[in-house]
Structures are given as structure tokens and as C-alpha cells.
Amino acid sequence: MRPIDATPLTRDGNVLILAYDHGLEHGPVDFAGRPESADPESVFRAATHDAVTSLAVQKGVGEAYYPSYEDDVTLLAKLNGTSNMWIGEPDSSVNCSVEYAATQLEADAVGFTIYPGSNNEVEMVEEFREIQEEAREYDMPVVLWSYPRGQGLKNDTKEDIIAYAARLGLELGADVTKVKYPGSKEGMAHAVEMAGKSKVVMSGGSKRSDEAFLQSVRAVMDAGGAGLAVGRNVWQREQPEQILDALERVIHDGQSVDAALQ
Numbered sequence: 001m002r003p004i005d006a007t008p009l010t011r012d013g014n015v016l017i018l019a020y021d022h023g024l025e026h027g028p029v030d031f032a033g034r035p036e037s038a039d040p041e042s043v044f045r046a047a048t049h050d051a052v053t054s055l056a057v058q059k060g061v062g063e064a065y066y067p068s069y070e071d072d073v074t075l076l077a078k079l080n081g082t083s084n085m086w087i088g089e090p091d092s093s094v095n096c097s098v099e100y101a102a103t104q105l106e107a108d109a110v111g112f113t114i115y116p117g118s119n120n121e122v123e124m125v126e127e128f129r130e131i132q133e134e135a136r137e138y139d140m141p142v143v144l145w146s147y148p149r150g151q152g153l154k155n156d157t158k159e160d161i162i163a164y165a166a167r168l169g170l171e172l173g174a175d176v177t178k179v180k181y182p183g184s185k186e187g188m189a190h191a192v193e194m195a196g197k198s199k200v201v202m203s204g205g206s207k208r209s210d211e212a213f214l215q216s217v218r219a220v221m222d223a224g225g226a227g228l229a230v231g232r233n234v235w236q237r238e239q240p241e242q243i244l245d246a247l248e249r250v251i252h253d254g255q256s257v258d259a260a261l262q
């Protein structure tokens with residue numbers, strides 16, 4: 001049996017996933033503030049930064065752009081995802097198989113979203129079971145986007161809910177579990193504790209000031225988190241490499257936000 005192991009996605013145990021599945025999840029509106037970001041080439045180039053430990057994309061973007069970056073970028077194939085035009089109870093269609101990710105995309109790892117609390121939770125978790133078991137056969141780490149959402153839960157980020165989301169990663173067999181920031185270092189520490197050996201990373205969220213964004217990243221690291229999975233807070237900025245320099249200092253070099261911003 002393959003033991004839990006996120007190593008291919010880490011640098012000295014830390015994680016910085018650059019997420020770029022927004023063209024599917026949110027649509028072109030996310031690219032409006034910085035039109036170059038609609039071009040996947042610009043984000044693949046950003047992903048060659050030493051701070052980035054993998055780039056998460058959907059199958060089509062991987063097929064079209066990864067062949068030129070195979071030597072410089074660790075690819076995390078996001079296997080499911082749904083457009084913002086879907087108005088039903090939270091759900092996510094499976095767009096790529098583990099086998100296709102491994103053999104055709106030549107991806108290094110796979111990612112999958114579940115929406116615990118949705119009426120569709122059972123189906124999503126059963127789909128996750130299949131991809132998690134197949135990923136083990138291919139020796140690929142599995143990243144779980146664990147986003148409680150649905151019915152009475154509206155994108156909930158309360159501490160106990162985020163701790164539960166993190167725990168699901170451990171229970172279901174994720175190597176890395178991605179959760180929203182619960183609003184405090186203590187809340188994150190609780191989530192990290194509940195996730196056991198499953199590494200916990202924070203989901204970046206919508207674009208914020210450098211200072212506010214980096215403070216939350218610092219809090220995650222101080223809470224024992226492994227790092228970050230971030231999209232908009234990197235590639236919506238005019239100079240993605242500058243914030244990646246700062247993230248390298250905070251996540252990989254253990255620096256303070258003040259030092260990272262100098």
C-alpha cells in the first residue's frame with residue numbers, strides 16, 4: 001500500500017500550489033482585471049518560479065500548454081470542476097480520469113473537490129473514493145479541495161466547520177487537504193490538528209492587499225499548516241513574480257511579513 005505522502009508536491013515539506021482552474025469555476029470574469037491572465041502561458045511561466053511546488057489546471061489547459069513546461073513545472077491535474085452557470089445544489093462534474101491524468105497529461109498529482117453538506121455529498125465522496133484508490137496505484141499524491149457548502153451551509157468558514165473539512169481529508173485519504181481560512185491562527189491550528197498526517201493548505205480567496213494576504217499565509221504557517229493553494233492573489237496581480245518572491249520568503253524561508261515585503 002502506498003503510504004500517505006505529499007512529497008512530490010512539496011519543497012522541504014511545504015506546499016505552494018498555484019491554482020488556475022478559474023476559467024472553468026468562475027469564468028472570464030476572473031481575468032478581467034488583468035487580461036494577460038486569460039492566457040495560460042502567462043500562468044505556466046509564473047509556475048516556473050522556485051516558490052511554486054505545483055500548478056493545478058483542468059485537463060484541457062494541461063493538454064494544450066503543459067508539453068512546453070514539463071521540465072519546469074509539477075502538474076496537478078484537477079479532475080473535477082463545474083462552471084458558475086450551474087445553479088443547483090453544489091456539485092462538481094468529473095472531467096478527467098486518474099489514468100488519463102497519469103498517462104496522457106503526464107501529471108504528477110491529482111486534485112478533486114468535494115462539497116460536504118451538499119445534497120450531492122454522497123456521490124462526490126464516492127467519486128473521490130475511486131480517484132483516491134486509483135491515484136494510489138499510480139503513486140500520485142491526491143489533493144482534496146474540501147469546501148463545506150450547500151443546503152444550510154453557505155460557503156461556511158466557521159472554525160468548527162473548517163476543522164471538520166480538514167478532518168475529512170484525513171478520513172478520506174487525501175495527502176493534502178485544501179480548506180478556506182477560518183479567520184484566525186487558532187482556528188487553523190485546530191484544523192491542522194484534526195487533519196493529522198494529511199497536510200493542510202489554505203485556499204487563497206479573492207484578491208487582497210499584499211499585507212493582508214501575507215498575514216493570513218504567515219498565520220497558516222505559524223498554525224502548523226503546510227502552505228497555500230492560491231490563484232487570484234497571484235495571477236490577478238500585475239507582477240505575479242513579486243508576490244511569489246514574498247510567498248517564497250514566508251512559506252519556504254520562514255520569514256515575517258515585514259521581512260518578506262522589504
Ligand SMILES: O=P(O)(O)OC[C@H]1O[C@](O)(COP(=O)(O)O)[C@@H](O)[C@@H]1O
Pocket residue numbers: 019020021022025026145203204205206229230231232233
Ligand atoms: O469555489 P470558490 O470559492 O468560488 O473558489 C474556487 C476557486 O478557488 C480555488 O480553490 C483557489 O483559488 P483562489 O486562490 O483564487 O481562491 C480555485 O482552485 C478554484 O477555482
